[in-house]
Amino acid sequence: MNIRLNLVATTSLVALLSVSAASAQTMEELIEGAKAEGMLTTIALPHDWCGYGDIIASFKAKYPFLTVNELNPDAGSADELEAIRANKDNKGPQAPDVIDIGLSFGPQSKAEGLVQPYKVSVWDEIPDAVKDADGYYYGAYYGVMSFAVNTDLVDNVPTEWEDLLKPEYAGQVALAGDPRASNQAILGVLSAGMARGAAAGTASGEAGLQFFKELNAAGNFVPVIAKAGTLAQGTTPIMVMWDYNALAARDTLAGNPPVEVTVPTKGTLAGVYVQAISAYAPHPNAAKLWMEHIFSDEGQNGYVKGYCHTARFNTMVAQGKVPQDLLDALPPAEPYEKAYFPTVEEQDANKNAVVSGWDSVVGANVQ
Structure with missing residues (x-):
């Protein structure tokens, strides 16, 4: 997949019919259905993640008849799927309507029957490489x-994965998630493995686990889920995370402490997040309205404001739909030109290696 770049990139009769029916609804029908439902339940959408605070606010402003019920903002992709499983017979407020998960979790959610198909009105503008052909999930x-x-505490800013093993970084390096459940952390391990020359997939997972085993043995790894607060407090002076989360943390802290964001040139990795509607969504019409909103011009620009590159980025830029101030605020293009986009199969193989091997190989209980 290449969004800012140029990326090359057994269904039942009931499922086929639901795709057709879902896509055939008009916006007026969705709005009327959503009014009757009165609520949308999201999960794992921190307000400082990819601009979600403003995106949720704009959704509320557009559809004031809907209450947005936000569950567990810090959940990982695996937690989101578990929330659907645990609440499939529950139509109450603990049952999520929509999920935002790492690409490798998309096929799993479909295979388990946890999500339902829906093709947004701009379906054709979403690159084929990051969407399920039947509409079950889409990047x-x-x-x-x-x-x-945190440059108040770190004198020499690390620029490559191998730098993190240096003694000067003792007790300073943390992942922004539990690598047994968080897509962000799992792909952090993949990036570390690729930096050591491993191919994306099982090999990167195994090489990445070995790297973190060494990092942990050296006393450099901190088994705490890193976020802006732990960065500022000095608990996790070096955080491994998506660039948009790092830049948001920098902005949130506003120089207290000063934060520098770097992208390693070895193992430079891009990660796509996909959207899906729960197969058991208590508010399916509201869920579809949410999907239409986040893929609209307004929603996509909300992501760009949060330093993310979006599914419709190239198309919208070509059409002059992305404000220049948002384009100017994005990081330099060079890291993105080098970034590797692992396939679904490569991510899945890496995920299996990391999730199954973290405890036995690394042995650090991240929480």
Whole structure:
């Protein structure tokens, strides 16, 4: 897939019919149905992640008849799928309507029957490489893996994965998630493995686990889920996370402490997040309105404002739909030109290696 770049990139009768029916609804019908439902339940959408705070606010302004019920903002992709499983017979407020998950979790959600198909009105503008042909999940945005560094505490900012093993970084390096459940953390391990020359997939997972085993043995790894607060407090002076999260943390802290964001030139990795509607959504019409909103010009520009590159980025730029101030605020293009977009199969193989091997190989209980 290449969004800012130029990326090359057994269904039942009931499912086929639902695709057709879902796509055939008009906006007026969706709005009327959503009014009757009165609520949308999201999960795992921190307000400082990819501009979601403003995106949710604009959705509320557009559809004031809907209450947005936000579940567990810090959940990982695996947690989102578990929330659907655990609440499939529950139509109450703990049942998510929509999910935002790493690309490798898309096929799993479809195979388990956890999501339902819906093709948004701009379906043709979403690159084929990041969407399920039947509409079960579809990519909204991507970023690249980076290091966010508290320069009050770190004199020499690391620029490559191998730098993190240096003794000067003792007790300073953390992942922004649990690598047994978080897509962001799992792909952080993939990036580390690729930096050591491993091919994306099982090999990158195994090489990445070995890297983190060494990092942990050296005393450099901190088994804490890193975020802006832990960066500022000094608990995790070096955070491994998506560039848009790192840049948002920098902005949130506003120089107290100063934060520098770097993208490693070895193992430069891009990660796509996909959207889907729960097969058991209590509010299916509201869920579809949400999908239409986040893929609209307004929603896509909300992601860009949050430093993300989006599914419709190239098309919207060509049409003059992305404000120049948003384009000017994006990081330099060079890291994105080098970034590798792993396939669904490569991500899935890496995920299996990391999730199954983290405890036995690394042995650090991240929480």
